[in-house]
Amino acid sequence: MTKSVLKDYYEIINVSVTACNEDIKKAYRRQALKLHPDKNKADCAEDKFKKLMKFYLTQQKERLTMLNDVIPQIWPIFSVLLHSIAIQEHLLEMFFNCHTYANRCAHPSNNKDVKGRRNGNFRQSQPFTKFYTPPPNFSTPPPPVPRPTPPQPSSPPPPPKQDEAILYDLKVNLEEICNGTTRKIRIGRELHGVDGILRKEEEVLPIEIKPGWKEGTKITYPKKGDVYPGRIPADIVFMIKEEKHSLFERDGSTLRCNMEIHLSDALIGRVTVPNLGGPDFEINFGKPIQPGTVHWFHSNTYYPYSILGGGLPDRKDECRRGQLVVTFFY
Template sequence: MGVDYYNILKVNRNASEDDLKKAYKRLAMIWHPDKNPAGKRPEAESKFKQISEAYDVLSDPTKRQIYDLYGEEALKSGQFPPPSTSHYYHHRTNNNTTSFQFNPRDADDIYAEIFGSESGAGGGGGRGYRDGFFRTSNGAGGPEFAGTSSGPGPGLRKAHAVENTLACSLEELYKGFKKKMKISRTVTDSAGKVRILEEILTIEIKPGWKKGTKITFPEKGNQEPGFIPADLVFVVDEKPHALYKRDGNDLVVNQEITLLEALTGKTLDLTTLDGRNLVIPLTDIIKPGAEMVAQNEGMPISKEPGRKGNLRIKFDVKYPSRLTTEQKSDLKRVLGGVSL
């Protein structure tokens, strides 16, 4: 028999489709690589693949029948005696054996199908991947992607690429992050049957990436008869920030200070995009429209790891709306001898 798929999933040989799904969900939640620390990840990846393969075989009537009758080796080699009433197998060979091609499904596709079909039910699997859900259609009926042209491949035309805006906060673009996106796309099998496939893509945003940066997943869009599947493209966009504006690799902040502070000084307290407290003393006289530069406190430069742009502080000096006669007299007395 070789590998015991029933034992891997911890189900009996009469397990129903529902039994298999419940067993898979329980074990996938334990052994999915993303749910394990880095030191345990190699073991988790191996276990996760075993669980996925077991579910793939036992949940497919054809694969399960071959496995039950002839075992793992026959299933994977595709060579075994034909049952007298079989209608499952691809073709018979001249030496009275039946040839079957074993095509295992991708573990991540199975995971996306099981948890995605239940909108996050059954434990953290769905919740962990609900950051985004996109259909890759670009036709009528609510397109969530705008089509862009793509060149044709040899022999087949390639469908237009589909694009979606990926809105990122300035903090996310500063620190970088990974985002799980669940997509739903149509695929056409060799028999011409169209089905909807759900899967999870991991989008990795590098620190310092700019608005307009494109992340392309080749041929992850819809597949139509006679066409190569479309590329799926995510385009980085930048959400407005309450304090900072980005100018290339620099960050710009506008700071309003009073005339008194401009003349006598003060200390600025700024919170950086990675949560640090930045203390900047103002000791010189600040003139209206002046700009101060804090070196290496801007955005990371994606092509030069370790380097950052600058933080530019632009000052707006707020003047008093009126002065009393006594205040004017005091200012003349204090500033009368000051050279400008």
Template sequence: MGVDYYNILKVSRSATEEDLKKSYKRQAMKWHPDKNRVNNKEAEAKFKQISEAYDVLSDPQKRQIYDLYGEEGLKATEFGAAGPYGNSDSGFLYNPRDAEDIFAEFFGGSSGKSRASHRNGVNGEAGRNQGNNAKPKPKAKAAAIESKLACTLEELYKGARKKLKISRVVPDEFGKPKTVEEILKIDLKPGWKKGTKITFPEKGNQEPGLTPADLIFVVDEKLHAVFKRDGNDLVVHQKISLLEALTGQTFTLTTLDARSITIPVIDIVKPGRELVIQDEGMPISKDPSKRGNLIIKFEVIFPSRLTLEQKSDLKRVLGGAVN
């Protein structure tokens, strides 16, 4: 992937816009050349790397290309090179911004000012004293858009990656609306529950004068043919005959990760009885090494009728039975 921009900014791959801004401010103040007179060349190189990382990750389009194709795929577009985004029809050209321009956006000043003016800003803990460098009023943000994300119990048990193709409207280079398509990747974590939300900041439509809406996907569980989820537990309804309830039964069950487990039933099964098998439930999302329980709920099927002979035999066999 070449340069790891996430590592340079010291943020995770799921970092939000606010995370990126906070980390950039810390790193830029630390490595600005005017604050590192001794190791000036090293600081200048670090400062440029930090600025380039923020420039890429704070721009949704650049970040998407970087996540999919790395630094090489991103910068291949700078010269119109062939590649997934490097052809003339891509509508994207990577032009890195000046590091001092980015710094000035956060801490005041302008790109036309000399390095000396930036030095004054840095040495005075730039940006902390607002003075006349009033920040522009942020644009209002469109309301978030929520959509259900249907997941099987198997996916929520083992974890899975889902790829979703979305279409959204954004302004082109002339300000006219155009529709673009993107592939979003969602990594489901083992044990996630219904209602878990995954947010993609500013991936909604971009309307004039508004910051694009966030896209939010809400986990929903599909019905399963065998298992029903109850918190971190899994419930199975098992039908057994009256004879099996009285004499015992052994049955097998295929788990959500395709294992086959044997469940012996030795004791008499009374109506309403439940059998609890420890640690065979859903993973617990905060600690996937731990699991809930598997609960077997029995339903005893009674015969619809008995012959006189069968009744006589039952009386003879069960007549002396104790509770």
């Protein structure tokens, strides 16, 4: 821009070339209000207003040229925008809060709106409050865009709970514990379907009682209880309960008994002792038996060829049997 042209611009805003930036701002606002086509109908006012706007655009271009040293990659975009006629029209609309001069000339029907602004609305809008807004600070990077938090996987539903176990006592005698046996127990249960229909069923459970089992041994049949939707059926548990024997009393794998004998047998010294695991013991002491005498019978002493022992089988080794302790009285 030549010095003569620049001098004409300073004359339009009615300030000296050496005026400070603040004085130029005030004078520019004052002249823009004074020379605007909506406020001033003089012929020369329109030309001066156009020069005033051109001066503003030139000033803006110089300010952006300074920024070009900092962000050279952005300057070509602003250079194209500043030379666009559409941007100049948009600046007039933005700063004067009204239709542009070219738009008003093309659409004379908007004269009523112009008259309204002549009545004082133009002054109240203060259109130049945004005119000297400082340029954006391009040196400060924009805040980082927060990344969307990935959806957290939903926790799996808790597993269904199992109903409490159902416990039954299973009574067995010493003969069954000594020799082993198989019991068949019939149970019934209810099946509650998700459709609300109730069904019943029966089942026979075989229970194998092994030789030498102790009282309190448990036999479990998993998930044989009643069926309900969303629940695990209960386990059926049978617990061994020993029935009292008429002659023998259990002490681990040892059997004890109090045996009444006839006086004749006691004098002869020959008795027959019952055996849970096989034939009875025929014992010949060779002398009279005194009342309260305790005799121990074991396979290593009596009848090793046919009797393994007089007590109960050992659970860990069924080939071994416990002792039989007999107390005689008459």
